[in-house]
Amino acid sequence: MSKEITTTFEYQATPEQVWAVLTDFDAYPEWNPFILSLRGKPEPGARWDVFLQPPGARGMRFQPLVKVWESGHTFAWEGSLGFRGLFDGYHMFRLEALGGGRTRLIHGERFRGILAGLILRFIRENTRKGFESMNAALAQRLASQS
Template sequence: MKTVTTTVDIDATPEDVWATLTDFDAYPEWNPFVTAIEGTVAEGERLSVRIDPPEGRGMGFEPRVTAADPGERLEWVGKLGVRGLFDGRHEFRLEPLDDGGTRLHHRESFSGLLVGLLLNEADIRAGFEAMNEALKTRVESAAPSPAGNGDDTDPVAA
């Protein structure tokens, strides 16, 4: 088994991060790695996902949602062909921070007979990091600062 894990701190509440993370219709507007998702965010549901790694080949797959805990965790499991050849468990976990922000834990664990041949960890890591930064930018530009440190200047009075 191989696992790729990344994290990013986002200056927004877990609920704000969750809202953007699960707004699949908007993914083409901001997400450079997971460029499309269709389906319902609910345990047991099947999704249609398209990924485009920065330096790799794009691919589509249809994972099943295994966890959908609002504001906490979204997870799905997919496979290439039959189970046991190349399987992936993808997880987004949202950790609330003391300052009101959120730490996103973005990981995928790969298993199966073809992992050694097909997995390019560098491409996956680069894709995760690009998505993390794009998510951070998207959420922070839309949400007020959770710590209340935003610009309180009245634009009318300025």
């Protein structure tokens, strides 16, 4: 079983427009059904405070470490359940310009650790639905701003 969940979504908006909405963390409560709260500095090495709730699952708060911040293109964080190596997740958002004012979002997470296979059996589907609901809500948010 793959220990990765990857979704893609294409938007009728430029990468700059998508990035502006995707990184306006203060506005997440207004539109984001998956990541309900995200606070912290947008820079590698920062600790963020994140509260997310996949559809059909309990919400969880955690403090991941920002691993990548490439303004206008990519950001990613890494978090662990308990201690590092037990169940770790590397969550990533990457934008690709498609031309014609369109953008592709690659939104995914790679899991590893002793319990990754076991835990993924229980959370895979709800997590994928959470990513997809966020991707679709981002499209609606972009459309409402144009």
